[in-house]
Amino acid sequence: MGKERIEYSFQEKQSAGQRLFIPYIMAGDGGLDNLEDRIDFLAKSGVAAVELGIPFSDPIADGPTIQAAGQRALANGTSLKAVLSQLRNFKASSSPVPIILMTYLNPIYSYGMEKFAADCEKSGVDGIIIPDLPMEEEEMIAELLQKHSIAFIRLVAMTSPKGRMIEIAKRSEGFLYAVSVMGTTGARQTHDENVKAYLDVLKENSPVPVLAGFGVSSVEQAQELSAHCDGVIVGSRIVDLFNQGQDEEVRKLVQGSIEVGVRG
Numbered sequence: 001m002g003k004e005r006i007e008y009s010f011q012e013k014q015s016a017g018q019r020l021f022i023p024y025i026m027a028g029d030g031g032l033d034n035l036e037d038r039i040d041f042l043a044k045s046g047v048a049a050v051e052l053g054i055p056f057s058d059p060i061a062d063g064p065t066i067q068a069a070g071q072r073a074l075a076n077g078t079s080l081k082a083v084l085s086q087l088r089n090f091k092a093s094s095s096p097v098p099i100i101l102m103t104y105l106n107p108i109y110s111y112g113m114e115k116f117a118a119d120c121e122k123s124g125v126d127g128i129i130i131p132d133l134p135m136e137e138e139e140m141i142a143e144l145l146q147k148h149s150i151a152f153i154r155l156v157a158m159t160s161p162k163g164r165m166i167e168i169a170k171r172s173e174g175f176l177y178a179v180s181v182m183g184t185t186g187a188r189q190t191h192d193e194n195v196k197a198y199l200d201v202l203k204e205n206s207p208v209p210v211l212a213g214f215g216v217s218s219v220e221q222a223q224e225l226s227a228h229c230d231g232v233i234v235g236s237r238i239v240d241l242f243n244q245g246q247d248e249e250v251r252k253l254v255q256g257s258i259e260v261g262v263r264g
């Protein structure tokens with residue numbers, strides 16, 4: 001359950017000599033019915049976990065691709081409640097890979113924090129990412145998540161002072177999400193040169209694995225960044241490929257990224 005399940009999955013991949021890869025998909029994009037198949041497909045492709053987004057009307061950290069996916073999901077009635085009950089139906093805890101929910105704070109508030117944490121556990125959710133909850137305000141939910149054995153994955157930004165980065169890394173459970181661009185989610189061709197040094201600092205100071213996310217859209221980028229941390233998170237590119245029915249390209253992206261390449 002939770003943190004241990006994430007750690008176990010990561011260790012399994014790393015001891016097989018692979019990089020970690022976490023795809024982000026928007027729950028309900030293409031219908032909630034296909035969720036289980038999609039997770040199975042990703043697991044078979046070699047991912048270390050799946051990050052599942054809850055659609056929200058005001059996604060401040062998201063660029064156009066994920067905003068559009070959220071609109072499609074909301075249009076077919078997807079809600080936090082519907083996602084949790086769908087996960088519970090197919091028992092995410094017997095899912096072949098850990099499931100990490102990514103949701104803004106507002107849907108959690110309207111659902112009820114205590115009930116949210118309890119229902120996540122019942123639905124087999126292993127970890128949570130809440131991008132609009134700063135460290136200073138996390139205490140209340142942190143306790144609830146702990147009580148229900150759910151890993152609370154923290155995000156760190158390139159603009160954080162070093163001391164704050166280290167504090168966030170210390171608190172993070174499962175892994176540390178290193179946001180590797182300044183701006184919103186969305187595929188980009190290249191990353192700022194400073195990203196590598198930033199990842200090196202995190203890697204040196206983090207007690208948990210470090211994964212870089214935001215702007216990664218190709219095997220080359222994944223390989224380049226993975227050489228400075230434990231792996232990558234890819235959202236917009238995966239969302240686009242699934243939306244275009246190019247599942248085979250998704251598989252190639254995952255498989256190319258998890259191989260330890262010439263750069264690493």
Ligand SMILES: O=P(O)(O)OC[C@@H](O)[C@@H](O)c1c[nH]c2ccccc12
Binds near residue numbers: 216
């Ligand atoms: O789409 P990108 O640039 O590949 O970035 C990953 C990202 O999509 C996913 O982790 C995510 C989607 N929405 C978020 C909001 C905040 C933090 C992270 C996320």
